[in-house]
Amino acid sequence: MKFQEIKNNIYYCGLNDCDRRIFDELIPLEHGTSYNSYLVKGSEKTAIIDTMYPPKTTEYLKRFAENQIGKVDYIIANHGEQDHSGSIPALLEKYPNAIVLTNSKCAENIKNMLHVPAEKIREVADGEEVSLGDKTLKFIFAPGVHWPDTMFTYIKEDNVICTCDFLGAHYTFSDVFAVESKELEKSAKRYYAEIMMPFRMMCKRYTQMIKDMNVDMILPSHGPVYKNPSFILDLYADWTSDTPKNLVVLPYVSMYNSTMEMIDRLAEKLNAEGIETFKFDIVDDDLGDLAMALVDAATIVMGTSMVLAGPHPMAVNVAYLASVLRPKAKFASLIGSYGWGGKLFDIIVNLLAPLKLDLIEPIQIKGKPTEEDFKKVDEMAKTILEKHKSIGLV
Ligand code: FEO
Numbered sequence: 001m002k003f004q005e006i007k008n009n010i011y012y013c014g015l016n017d018c019d020r021r022i023f024d025e026l027i028p029l030e031h032g033t034s035y036n037s038y039l040v041k042g043s044e045k046t047a048i049i050d051t052m053y054p055p056k057t058t059e060y061l062k063r064f065a066e067n068q069i070g071k072v073d074y075i076i077a078n079h080g081e082q083d084h085s086g087s088i089p090a091l092l093e094k095y096p097n098a099i100v101l102t103n104s105k106c107a108e109n110i111k112n113m114l115h116v117p118a119e120k121i122r123e124v125a126d127g128e129e130v131s132l133g134d135k136t137l138k139f140i141f142a143p144g145v146h147w148p149d150t151m152f153t154y155i156k157e158d159n160v161i162c163t164c165d166f167l168g169a170h171y172t173f174s175d176v177f178a179v180e181s182k183e184l185e186k187s188a189k190r191y192y193a194e195i196m197m198p199f200r201m202m203c204k205r206y207t208q209m210i211k212d213m214n215v216d217m218i219l220p221s222h223g224p225v226y227k228n229p230s231f232i233l234d235l236y237a238d239w240t241s242d243t244p245k246n247l248v249v250l251p252y253v254s255m256y257n258s259t260m261e262m263i264d265r266l267a268e269k270l271n272a273e274g275i276e277t278f279k280f281d282i283v284d285d286d287l288g289d290l291a292m293a294l295v296d297a298a299t300i301v302m303g304t305s306m307v308l309a310g311p312h313p314m315a316v317n318v319a320y321l322a323s324v325l326r327p328k329a330k331f332a333s334l335i336g337s338y339g340w341g342g343k344l345f346d347i348i349v350n351l352l353a354p355l356k357l358d359l360i361e362p363i364q365i366k367g368k369p370t371e372e373d374f375k376k377v378d379e380m381a382k383t384i385l386e387k388h389k390s391i392g393l394v
Pocket of ligand 1: 079221
């Protein structure tokens, strides 16, 4: 299959992975993903920007055999993670005169993780430019979105920027250009939530930087190419803003429905006050949906049954995930039910501590909730309403 031309001798040479169902062995993928690789043919030199996920190397090389691109001078590694750098050794075998251009952190990573020989790598500096003849590649270091080794490659004459994982989406396509849709927006948000949200402040900074560059196109390393950069940049500006939305996220695990009944009651009371809620069944629901809700939530209330004198292990797992995703939420609380005793909340409170949330008095009950217990839940709803008012959400 021919490489699709994106603009003036810049081609898409990546691949879809429609069958991939989970990324990082953690979060389900709804649409598979793509591993994007770009071929840039200058009047004198040719470069490949980012390569391929190792299990796809054979298929990737087959595409190069079909396209007969001639010599390759440079392989640009924007980031060392193997879904983009994994096929560098194979490409170096196919194009033995090519050298890898990358920053020092990524150089270290590809030497360690892929055994790329040091003599095949030339380190570049932040802002350095490399000429391909009628095209110039400029390297812009972007540590933190999402690894310390991440950099962008800007193709000056064409005013397009390859942003590596930043601004990507786990999405597949037959035509590389983005079709702006709710489905794509959702995939991009799921991707942001899982991969970029822990680095929100850096994302905010680079979103503004790319806005200011006024580029013609954004070429990320997963998902489609944006001919209209403001589609994805405006979404990132919203997701990375400091102000949460009037939303309470309610992840819960409930063994005999007691905890669930209290979560249901809380959701009902909050909704009656005009506060949006997102109930999340920790056992059955998709963690990606929870991550997306955490992008916007002002408050997190976790519900858990007690198991062996402590919180349910699946609630602990979600609390840990929330703490590492670092959402912008401001408030938190807990609700739970126990049978014979123990400490229901301590582990979860400790796990959430790095988020520095304002903790609303938790509710712990014995057995099935009584009318008195439900009144406490109603009080919690009122407190959450006041908290949201205090930051101007209501
Ligand atoms: Fe898509 Fe950080 O790799």
